Amino acid sequence: MESVDVVVIGAGFAGLIAARELGAAGLSVVVLEARDRVGGRTWTDRRFGHDLELGGTWVHWVQPHTWAEMTRYGRDIERSPSAEEAYWRDADGTARTGTIAAFMAVIADGQQGIIDDVGTAIPRGVDPTSGGIAELDALTVQDRIDALGLAPEARAANESVWVGHVNAPLDQVGLSSALRWVAATGGHWQLMHEASATYRVVGGMSAFTAEIARDVRGDVRLGATVAAVTQVAGGADAGAVVELVDGSRIRARRVVSTLPANALSTIAFDPPLPEAWRRLGEERVASRGTKAWIRARGHVPRFFAYASQHDPLSVLKAEFYGSDDDGEYTLLVAFGPDHTRLDLDDVAAVQAAVDAFRPGIEVTAATGHDWMTDPLSQNTWMTHRPGQLTRYLADLQRPHGAVHFATTDNADLWGGFVDGAIESGLREARRIAAALA
Ligand SMILES: Cc1cc2nc3c(=O)[nH]c(=O)nc-3n(C[C@H](O)[C@H](O)[C@H](O)COP(=O)(O)OP(=O)(O)OC[C@H]3O[C@@H](n4cnc5c(N)ncnc54)[C@H](O)[C@@H]3O)c2cc1C
Incomplete structure (x- = not known):
């Protein structure tokens, strides 16, 4: 042997x-x-004429182990396109659109409220169970949002942001998952957002x-x-x-x-x-979501959009632009909280999921990898x-x-x-x- x-x-x-x-x-x-x-x-795979990340993508210099390897192997980062427009929904489903600043103003108080006690709950990010988290660990992210008493629009928008982060319905996810990542970024939720969804690895x-x-x-x-x-x-x-x-x-x-x-x-x-x-x-x-790449006809202005945790897709943003024999196209990346809610081979279903929160886009194809049904992972992040x-x-x-x-x-x-x-x-x-x- x-x-x-x-x-x-x-x-x-x-x-x-x-x-x-x-x-x-x-x-x-x-x-x-x-x-x-x-x-x-x-897993970087060639699809729709681009090298698409089907799994983990974004890295940041506040991730010390990742960054040491980036330095060691001389890897660079490039920024995912910054959005020009934001789309979100009110509590009754009414579509809202505006500048990024307008969206940030809607979520700011709620985002801070969700993680306000991070300094006592997880005082040291490298030791996530040493602080007051033990008393809070029975709570879900949903419990925390419910307790904040936010106005309906702010509540809906804050829920949609967090379902994008945690990749599952919010009543399934421990508040600890929100707190520990914000603890890793020194208690700053804005930096946590940047760290988890902004810079991809060149190549x-x-x-x-x-x-x-x-x-x-x-x-x-x-x-x-x-x-x-x-x-x-x-x-x-x-x-x-x-x-x-x-x-x-x-x-x-x-x-x-x-x-x-x-x-x-x-x-x-x-x-x-x-x-x-x-x-x-x-x-x-808890995590049980989906990541999708969606090809849309034409040049769609740089945007991000948030639907609710009850939709098949809850986050959508423009990532790549190109053109081929069929003309100009835009590649969108999307996340949903439950992989069973959307079949990416069903273009009509993907179109309907997109229409629900970012009207005016013509979907021509979609692709991805179902990490939940993949027996070797059975999980996303x-x-x-x-x-x-x-x-x-x-x-x-x-x-x-x-x-x-x-x-x-x-x-x-x-x-x-x-x-x-x-x-x-x-x-x-x-x-x-x-x-x-
Ligand atoms: C859709 C998605 C998006 C993500 N986005 C990000 C992101 O933007 N930034 C970020 O930092 N992280 C992200 N992540 C998370 C990140 O990709 C993972 O945390 C990380 O890659 C996990 O590494 P690991 O080595 O712990 O596990 P894995 O990468 O899962 O490695 C385990 C390995 O074991 C192998 N294996 C399983 N069973 C067997 C067996 N019986 N015999 C032999 N081999 C076996 C598997 O094939 C696999 O290669 C994302 C993940 C997903 C799925």
Whole structure:
């Protein structure tokens, strides 16, 4: 049987960073990735004549782990187009349109109100469970908005902004998910908005992860799906045997799982997963949305639009412009709170979803990737249900014998983001290198 120091399961950001660090520490490493590509929930694919990000896209210099990798690999950023017009809806569904400044004036008090106690709830973003969050963690984002007593238009607009951030209906998402990201931006909600949806990586996420993969001193095996991890007790032989779906087996002194929480039960662990992972996998995390790329006829002025959390699409903005044999076109990016509400192959349904909050656009095609039904992810960017942050995070970070867990889903600072994935990969690589030294 093949034998290595460490098997890393998964070649997303967490797995690639962990493998690179472990190899650099002089350990023999094999990365097993089920897909035919690296990058996991980041994926740049050529569609509609453009390199489109189907998963994670936006990065920012306030994301320290991401930014260190950007510097290391000499990656630049470019700004997504700034909007000239804003569209939103009143509580009764009446369409509103105006300048960006007018929209910001509608949401400003509510946005501040939602996160006003962040300084006491999560005083240090790098330690998200240490403050008063424990008493607040039973609340949903919806509970907090309901308690603010906002005027109907402001309430509707604030809800629509947050459903865009958390990628699920607001009564499903813990307030902690809002507070921890704002804690990561020093308590400033405006900076959190900028950090999470403004600057993309020049050349695309897939080129970025391919570059990290090239730095791994060890094999990165694609099409290698892990079926089981069996720990071996005792003495010099302690470790685990990793079995692939084709029946092949690798013995390792340590194993790093980078599977998202919702997908972890696809691997048979012996001994079984610790309780925190098992329970989180049963409850599932909150995020369950969709990301869509929509091709529209003609040149649509730069805009962003917000519908409500009850619509199939709740956020829409212009991202790219181009022209081909069919004339000028605009590519729009959209997000919705529930992936089951819209079939992106059904152009008429996509048209109706767009008409509901940004009239005057002719949709000619739509595309995307359903990360929720993808068995290897079963999630988009992770947001917690109420209580999950304080109930589980500490336990999720603990190694289980020879098995370590590195995933954005158990990160401290930017949990759910690329930054959190990198943080978790660095953390587990450091622990393993110290243990095996
Ligand atoms: C639509 C969308 C938009 C997003 N937008 C942003 C954004 O703008 N900015 C941002 O920072 N983040 C964003 N994110 C989140 C970000 O992409 C993720 O947090 C990050 O990529 C997760 O990295 P990871 O390594 O923890 O997990 P993953 O990338 O999910 O890696 C896990 C890997 O394990 C593999 N795997 C699963 N099961 C097995 C198995 N049995 N055997 C072998 N391999 C297996 C998977 O194929 C995958 O490659 C977005 C995510 C989505 C889906």
